[in-house]
Amino acid sequence: MIRRFGEPPQKDRHYHRRPGAYALLPRDGRLLLTCQYDPGPDLQLPGGGIDPGESPLPALHREVHEETGWSISKPRKIGIFRRFVYMPEYDLWAEKLCHIYVARPVRRIGPPKEQGHEAVWMNQEKAANFLGNPGDRHFAAQINKFRALD
Template identity: 60%
Template sequence: MRRYGEPRLEGQSYRARPGAYAILPKNGRLLLTYQAGIHNEFQLPGGGIDPGESPVTALHREVFEETGWRIAQPRFLGAFRRFVFMPEYDLWAEKICHIYRAHPVRKLAEPPEEDHSVHWASPEQAMVSLGNPGDRAFLQRVF
């Protein structure tokens, strides 16, 4: 599996942290989330897969938590890994990012998750705004 970002630090132990993330196009624009607080970056909506949860179930849950939107027809595009420190969990993680393309269907609420806000961007804006190179690589494949 391809790695994006920083390599594994020698001597540092990492915990596997699988997650599911979505590329969400609608009317020539993309639905992104901005996470304020610790991260202060634009991201593809998504997040960690809970124990016993399928990636698609996690995708639906996480997209709703971060955007307030319901999605439909998720299609798996591929996966990549990142080695990062997650300060909100005080955790060195090997993030295994499962990337999907899905359709944003309907906004049901404001993002329930604290410090997240919804933003619509053109594919070009998203390419320069997204915070990690793995997200940008998959976005480039789609567009």
Template identity: 65%
Template structure:
């Protein structure tokens, strides 16, 4: 599996953190979430897959929590890994990112996840704005 970002740091106790993330195009724009607080970055909507949860269920749950949108027709595009420190959990993580293309079909409300906001941006700006190189690579591939 391809790695994006920094390599593994020798001696750090990494924990595997699988996650599901969505590229959500609509009307010539892409839905991104901005996470304020600790991270201050634009991201593809999505997040961690809970123990016993399927990637698709996690994708629907996380997109709703971070954006307030329901999605349809998720299609798996691929996966990548990245090694990061997650200050909100005080852990070193090997994030295994499963990337999907899906259709945003209905806004049900505002994000319920703290410090998240929704942004519809053009594809080129989205590529320039996303906070991690794996997300950028998959968006470029899809476009």
């Protein structure tokens, strides 16, 4: 069974399944995060939707680069969770199936390519309290289990 974070699904609502790949990116006691400013500031693990026909790892590399401007290496899957949310940018209700990885941030290639996103470095403990959704906070709070990559 896949653990759910956040609100339970509403019985009378149709949810579109939306798989995604997201990364914990530790370096020197900090995590590389993304802040999405639209529709309002939201601190997130970098990552996003897996496009139809795309595999999770290429999606992870693409999304991290788009949202932070960084390249990553050695991604390792550490868990999965789901949450039921409204996605205003797509005007749809989604069952987000979030594949979580830990990876090494290698180098900054440039600014984020995705408009309305900013790369943010934050102390790991602070990040575990300030991330915008409970699933991200859960995995960030466990980052010390995955320190082998740091």
